[in-house]
Amino acid sequence: MYVGDCKVEITRKRIKHLYLRIKEPGCVHVSAPKHWPGDYIQSVIEARSEWIKEQQQKLLQRQETTPRAQSYEDHAEIVVEGQSYCLKAVRKSAFPQLSAVTLCRETKTLTLSMSDPSNLEARKKQLDKWLRAQLKERIAQLLEHWQPIMGVAASDFGVRKMKTRWGSCNIRTHKIWLNFDLMSKAAESLEYVVVHELTHLYERYHNKRFYRLMDKYLPDWRERKQRLNS
Ligand SMILES: [Zn+2]
Structure with a gap:
């Protein structure tokens, strides 16, 4: 099962209570009592979904705010x-x-x-x-490819350094911003972020409708996201 876009891995154990552990982005480990019915476990996890999302966000922010300094010496x-x-x-x-x-x-x-x-x-x-010029070219190509498929169009796009996000979308102006650091990421990752931001032109919030649209256009977006953040 999933909570938002976070994968839930359930292990049944000889225990009395349910335990949630979040160690990596995009995944939560659950230890659940052997005798509990599956749908009961699911409802307990769902009741904790806000907490899970918060912890995931914290984990991502911790990772993103502690980058190692890039060296520009020879052989860096x-x-x-x-x-x-x-x-x-x-x-x-x-x-x-x-x-x-x-x-x-x-x-x-x-x-x-x-x-x-x-x-x-x-x-x-x-x-x-x-790098900025290369990234802009790649983004322009992706927009050219995806906009007609998705039936939406960004008014403009820009690249900038962002601490906590890979991209953002201004719902009012339809301008998309993408993180400069995406240049170091694989092509599938950049494509995922572009489709994610274009999806915001349909749906502002990360709700069920948003994820349904993502599933429709980019069925493997969860794997792409996990790879991007690992
Ligand atoms: Zn978003």
Whole structure:
């Protein structure tokens, strides 16, 4: 069973009471007495659904507010679309044929071509600018694909750094915002967030109707969400 979009795993044990444990996002573990009927267990869990949702939210926020600092030294790991790349920077004058950022899938390297490769702040700037442009292009393609299928349209979209959310949707203006950090996530994850925000153009709240629409358009959205947050 599910509470909202959170999967419930029930284990029957020789115990007297029911116990709920939340250890990972998107999943709650329940230990229930062996002799309790299934529908009774379900009703007890449902009665705790608000608490479960709150705990899930807290867990996600804890994870999202403690990111490890990104290094921009040579050989630092940069994650793009779920793949790790090894960062290096070269002097532009020595490699005039290179563009500002070159991502090589074969060698798993990400090369910055710049006038002063020793400037770490400049490395970050150049890389962020490129990542933002890549992400915007991917989002534009996804919107082009999904809007006609879903019969809704965002008025505009933007990318920004967000601490606690992957995306947001302004119901009034129909503008969608997506988290800059989605650039490091796999393509399916980004697609999930885009469809989620487009669904808000139909339904403002995360209610039954919202989840029914998600199930209709993206039946595997729960797995995508779990992967995104793990
Ligand atoms: Zn939402």
